[in-house]
Amino acid sequence: MLASISDVKRRLPEEFIDYIYEEFSVGTADKMLYSFMGDRYTTLRVNTLKYDISSLMEYFKSINIKFDRVQWYKDALIIKNADEKSLEKLDIYKNGYIYIQSLPSMIPPLVLDPQRGEKILDMTAAPGSKTTQMAAMMNNEGYILANELDKIRCERLKYNVELQGASIVEVVNGRGEQLGDKYPEEFDRVLLDAPCSGEGRFNIKDVKTYRFWSHREVNRLSNLQRKLFLSAYKALKKGGIMVYSTCTLNRKENEEVLDWALNNLDIEILNIDLKINGVVEAFTDRYDKSISKAIRVLPSKELEGFFVCKIKKN
C-alpha cells in the first residue's frame, strides 16, 4: 500500500513535524513531508580518475539503463530505471568507475573547489563520498587528510578510497576536535561535513534514519559541531577556505553554528555560485545577515535536504 502524508505524521517524532510547520510555509512543509516517504531515484558520479562521463553514458545506453544529466554537475547522472542494488552488480561499480552518491552530497566539494596541488583536510570523512570526489576533482595531485572517528566507518572509508584509486588520500582515525591543535594553519581548504541529526534524509521506510532524533540529541550535536568548527578554523591557513555542511534542517545545527562562529572567529561568509533548483537562502531573521549566503537544499522527491556554507578565514 502506498504511504500517505498522515503515515509520515504518525511515524516521525511529533516535535519534529511541529518544527517543520513552524519554520516553513504549509506548502513547503507538505512537500518536505512527502519527501520523507522515500523512493528517490538513484544518483551517481563518474570517477574521473578511472573513467569519463561520455564512456559511461555510452555504456549505459548499450545495456539499456536510462538516465538524466544534472544541469549543475557534468559528472553526475540520475538513473531512471535501475536501483542501487542492480547498479552494484555491474563491473563499473565493483571496479570503482562510479560512486553512488546523492546529488546534494556532491555540492559541498563543488563549493569548496579544491585545486590541484593543494593541501586539503576532510575532517569527518567516512564513508568517503566527498573525499573521493575531491581527489577526482584534484586529479590526484596534492594531498587530502581524511579523518574519521568511528573505527568501522573508517575501514569503509579506507576501502572506498582504495577502490576509487584516490592515491593522494591519507586516512586517519581520530577526533576531528583535536586536528586544529595538531595541524595549526596547515591546510589550504577544509571540509567540515559535520555529524548531524540527518533530518534531511528522514525516510519512514527506514526507521534508522529517525529513531534517535530528539531535541536533546540536536543540542548535543550543535555543541559538537561548534567544537569541530573551531578545530577546522585552527587547521586552516589564513585566507583559506572552508565549507561547513550538514544534511539536517534545524537552525541549531546550521545557522546557529554559523552565527556562533561569526561572533567568535575571524571569518567571513562567501557567496555560492552554483545555480540549483530547490535551493533557498539560509534563515537570517535572528542572525548576522551574511548568513543568507549559505544555502538550504529543501528535501523533495528529487533531493534530500542539505545545508552548505562557504567560509573564508581572515
Ligand SMILES: C[S@@+](CC[C@H](N)C(=O)[O-])C[C@H]1O[C@@H](n2cnc3c(N)ncnc32)[C@H](O)[C@@H]1O
Ligand atoms: C555526515 S558524516 C560524513 C559523510 C562523509 N563526509 C561523506 O561524504 O561520505 C559525519 C561523520 O562524522 C563522524 N564523526 C562523528 N563525530 C566525529 C568526531 N568527533 N570527529 C571525527 N569524525 C566524527 C561520523 O562517524 C560520520 O562518519
